[in-house]
Amino acid sequence: DAKTTQPNSMESNEEEPVHLPCNHSTISGTDYIHWYRQLPSQGPEYVIHGLTSNVNNRMASLAIAEDRKSSTLILHRATLRDAAVYYCILMEVWGDMRFGAGTRLTVKP
Amino acid sequence: ETGVTQTPRHLVMGMTNKKSLKCEQHLGHNAMYWYKQSAKKPLELMFVYNFKEQTENNSVPSRFSPECPNSSHLFLHLHTLQPEDSALYLCASSQDRTAMNTEAFFGQGTRLTVV
Numbered sequence: 001d002a003k004t005t006q007p008n009s010m011e012s013n014e015e016e017p018v019h020l021p022c023n024h025s026t027i028s029g030t031d032y033i034h035w036y037r038q039l040p041s042q043g044p045e046y047v048i049h050g051l052t053s054n055v056n057n058r059m060a061s062l063a064i065a066e067d068r069k070s071s072t073l074i075l076h077r078a079t080l081r082d083a084a085v086y087y088c089i090l091m092e093v094w095g096d097m098r099f100g101a102g103t104r105l106t107v108k109p
Numbered sequence: 110e111t112g113v114t115q116t117p118r119h120l121v122m123g124m125t126n127k128k129s130l131k132c133e134q135h136l137g138h139n140a141m142y143w144y145k146q147s148a149k150k151p152l153e154l155m156f157v158y159n160f161k162e163q164t165e166n167n168s169v170p171s172r173f174s175p176e177c178p179n180s181s182h183l184f185l186h187l188h189t190l191q192p193e194d195s196a197l198y199l200c201a202s203s204q205d206r207t208a209m210n211t212e213a214f215f216g217q218g219t220r221l222t223v224v
Contacts, residue, residue: 032209043199043215044152045111051210091209096142096165097201099152 004088009104012078020073020103022088027068032091035062035073037084038102044087047073083107112136115200115216123224124190130219132183132200138214139205141183143175146197146218158183159206190223197221 005023012018034049048055048062055062061074075082087102113134122128143155157165158177174186183200197220203213
């Protein structure tokens with residue numbers, strides 16, 4: 001299985017941007033980069049995904065490095081509700097979602 | 110509301126009991142998954158079904174028995190569990206196992222306590 005590396009934890013101030021990094025140096029050309037987050041006492045929820053180009057949606061932006069060996073999830077204005085564990089996952093052909101430890105994001109008021 | 114419903118939300122069972130967890134989705138998805146999340150640990154993939162066929166069993170003990178009668182329903186039958194099986198059990202669904210370009214949807218989970 002392809003692997004990802006994320007910092008264990010990060011802190012942010014409310015209403016400031018947050019950049020959550022993910023390294024995936026062994027990514028193959030057909031792997032998609034997915035991000036999910038898990039709020040306390042809930043199941044994970046989808047945030048965003050991409051293949052090569054940067055992606056934007058109502059929740060976040062995904063910036064993918066040109067060599068695809070790293071990516072960054074960008075929350076443009078963090079709110080208290082964004083406090084969660086964020087998971088970066090590589091989706092392979094016939095692969096299944098396998099979660100690492102993720103990054104625990106703390107948002108300070 | 111994610112479209113994936115798990116019941117019950119909480120379950121306490123003795124080590125000699127038999128119980129079942131239920132997962133239901135009406136999203137038209139053909140892949141369904143069981144995950145286990147123990148305290149302070151990442152999610153562990155347990156079982157995968159694709160078009161009602163089990164395609165993955167990640168060395169899960171036989172005291173956990175999955176069943177997928179149709180693409181909309183997934184069960185996890187539990188018997189003679191151990192206290193270390195206490196965890197949050199999460200169900201998820203996705204379009205199918207080859208759909209890397211689509212998202213998965215998770216239920217709220219069943220919080221299981223084995224006493």
